[in-house]
Amino acid sequence: xxxxxxxxxxxxxxxxxxxxGAAASxxxxxxxxxxxxxxxxxxxxxxxxxxxxxxxxxxxxxxxxMAGLFAAVKAHDAGAKVLMVSKGxxxxxxxxxxxxxxxxxxxxxxxxxxxxxxVKVSRSAxxxxxxxxxxxxxxxxxxRVIELKEWGFFDSSLYNKSFSKxxxxxxxxxxxxxTITHLIKENDxxxxxxxxxxxxxxxxxxxxxxxxxxxxxxxxxxxxxxICDLTHDGTxxxxxxxxxxxxxxxxxxxxxxxxxxxxCYDGWGDMFEQKPSTTGVExxxxxxxxxxxxxxxxxxxxxxxPPGSGEQxxxxxxxxxxxxxMRHNDTPPGGKEGxxxxxxxxxxxxxxxxxEGAPxxxxxxxxxxxxxxxxxxKSEGLVPINDQCxxxxxxxxxxxxALGSYMAGAIYTQIGSSLAGSAVQGxxxxxxxxxxxxxxxxxxxxxxxxKEIEEEILAPLKLEAGYSPAxxxxxxxxxxxxxxxxxxKKENLLKAALAYVEELRDHHIPMLxxxxxxxxxxxxxxxxxxxxxxxxxxxxxxxxxxxxxxxxLDYPELDNENWQVWLNIFKGEDDTMxxxxxxxxxxxx
Amino acid sequence: xxxxSINGCIGCEECIKSCPTDVIRLNPDSKKAEILYPEDxxxxxxxxxxxxxxxxxxxxxxxxxxxxxxx
Numbered sequence: 002x003x004x005x006x007x008x009x010x011x012x013x014x015x016x017x018x019x020x021x022g023a024a025a026s027x028x029x030x031x032x033x034x035x036x037x038x039x040x041x042x043x044x045x046x047x048x049x050x051x052x053x054x055x056x057x058x059x060x061x062x063x064x065x066x067m068a069g070l071f072a073a074v075k076a077h078d079a080g081a082k083v084l085m086v087s088k089g090x091x092x093x094x095x096x097x098x099x100x101x102x103x104x105x106x107x108x109x110x111x112x113x114x115x116x117x118x119x120v121k122v123s124r125s126a127x128x129x130x131x132x133x134x135x136x137x138x139x140x141x142x143x144x145r146v147i148e149l150k151e152w153g154f155f156d157s158s159l160y161n162k163s164f165s166k167x168x169x170x171x172x173x174x175x176x177x178x179x180t181i182t183h184l185i186k187e188n189d190x191x192x193x194x195x196x197x198x199x200x201x202x203x204x205x206x207x208x209x210x211x212x213x214x215x216x217x218x219x220x221x222x223x224x225x226x227x228i229c230d231l232t233h234d235g236t237x238x239x240x241x242x243x244x245x246x247x248x249x250x251x252x253x254x255x256x257x258x259x260x261x262x263x264x265c266y267d268g269w270g271d272m273f274e275q276k277p278s279t280t281g282v283e284x285x286x287x288x289x290x291x292x293x294x295x296x297x298x299x300x301x302x303x304x305x306x307p308p309g310s311g312e313q314x315x316x317x318x319x320x321x322x323x324x325x326x327m328r329h330n331d332t333p334p335g336g337k338e339g340x341x342x343x344x345x346x347x348x349x350x351x352x353x354x355x356x357e358g359a360p361x362x363x364x365x366x367x368x369x370x371x372x373x374x375x376x377x378x379k380s381e382g383l384v385p386i387n388d389q390c391x392x393x394x395x396x397x398x399x400x401x402x403a404l405g406s407y408m409a410g411a412i413y414t415q416i417g418s419s420l421a422g423s424a425v426q427g428x429x430x431x432x433x434x435x436x437x438x439x440x441x442x443x444x445x446x447x448x449x450x451x452k453e454i455e456e457e458i459l460a461p462l463k464l465e466a467g468y469s470p471a472x473x474x475x476x477x478x479x480x481x482x483x484x485x486x487x488x489x490k491k492e493n494l495l496k497a498a499l500a501y502v503e504e505l506r507d508h509h510i511p512m513l514x515x516x517x518x519x520x521x522x523x524x525x526x527x528x529x530x531x532x533x534x535x536x537x538x539x540x541x542x543x544x545x546x547x548x549x550x551x552x553x554l555d556y557p558e559l560d561n562e563n564w565q566v567w568l569n570i571f572k573g574e575d576d577t578m579x580x581x582x583x584x585x586x587x588x589x590x
Numbered sequence: 591x592x593x594x595s596i597n598g599c600i601g602c603e604e605c606i607k608s609c610p611t612d613v614i615r616l617n618p619d620s621k622k623a624e625i626l627y628p629e630d631x632x633x634x635x636x637x638x639x640x641x642x643x644x645x646x647x648x649x650x651x652x653x654x655x656x657x658x659x660x661x
Contacts, residue, residue: 089608089609089610090607090608093607093608093610093636093640094610095610098634098636099634158639159639159640161608161640177607178607178612199612222632224632224652227632227634228632229610229611229632229634230610230611230612260650261633261650261651261652263592263632263633263650263651263652264633264650264651264652265632265633265634265635266633266634266635266648266650267633267650273634273635273636273639274639468660468661469661471629471661472658472660472661473661475657475661476661479657519612519626519627522612523630
């Protein structure tokens, strides 16, 4: 490891000299009369005169999807002053607007007891789930669903109105279209966050006794899956101030359509227009990466044909499914967690009978890997130190997809549990954060820290020349998204991709340019995606086995002797990426 | 093309607020929504679904920019 660190340090130093060299040679090219339009950053903003605002609160909730809603409501109800900031809009942000099924465990209606439910989920998840969070999700799901019903959640396909009801009733302030780029830590505790408005050309600081990240997960802005603006912002901000994160080797396995691959809506058909509904117990082992394996072996995904097309799609080997959870039909995987509501609202996902098991709206040929860059819901994000959604940094909490709770495990085990888990964890985190605040007297972000962060936020606007975030993102997508890198993994190609990603990290991140606030957001998103790619590749290289949604062609078997562990990632004292193993169903040391 | 056109906008800003990727902005002169960053559209249709007057037309195709060695 030491050798690798030295290498990285070398490349950083080399970068500094290179960056200077690049600027100098640009000047020389310009002097020679060579056109430089492609590199110049025509900033239309007077960066030096941007307003800087500071607001104080007890609990700062970042994100306004399902987890953010309950975090804000429950923190408020527990006596805290709450402020919510959102990159998008309340109820229309992150992946929440597209999730249409929410699991509700009603002990009176289910055959399985709560404990039996947890045991069965764990069998499907091959031990990768965290039993405490699996149980908590099921235990509190019905109560959250009842509250949602009271707010009108099940009455409309659009969630802004129902989400606004409890927020307005409690007079909780919500700031929308704010991009948070930094968490702030002083004296080993979280003291707030910082970011900017994309509309008002303002840098914003939030002093908070506690921060709850409800920032969702992310991807590489892939085509065909509604990850939209999620770029692992919360995870990377937390990693940057020393939090432990986890779960980067797993892969979400949702497919897309081969026609108009970029069209999220068309892939999911009319599902986005439907009102949400509840789901009951049905424990599965929904892989997704098995489709990537078929496509990898058979070539063109088009050959896979429509769902239910039979023998021609079969190949030997590939990702393992426990016998108990095998579906002996041709139902493709990928029932959207929180996904398609049942026909007629009778409960349960679409049944797996031949010809009726197509993922929602995907009547045509389907292609694996539409959500590239995202792990299984709830299985990546901040490492919790207990079942109260508390991170390794005092005062910092996370809920929903921002928390690596392993609620479902490294595979999809229960339809609708993702949305339920976000609601439940939001509530738990809100109450825990409010309680934490009661013991914090005052917090202050130092002027020097504010200056330092402001510089980092605005850096892309100040560059005279550099790389456009759109191009760097496209380059990253080209490196990471191919099936043979991110899904069907093998050491030599993971290492090859890592070499590219390290180049982007060292040479391109510092040169990401932005000419307006829209591009400034893209620049910070791109930076986060690059660091997440580094995490994903390194974690994938380390886990020398195949389990659930992590498939290694060179290590295709389960390795229970060495790998009944989660992989945590954190920033070492020398700023390099470090890894540690944490046995399943334990808390970090 | 992704998001294609906005016809009959009443300037309520619902589409602007609900777009996850900041594709649409309010034109300061006309006070109506305009498509400013179509390349960032992920074709999720939230803008269309939130529009109260059904003014937005969306195409399922996306123009992927050509690959170049610099940017």
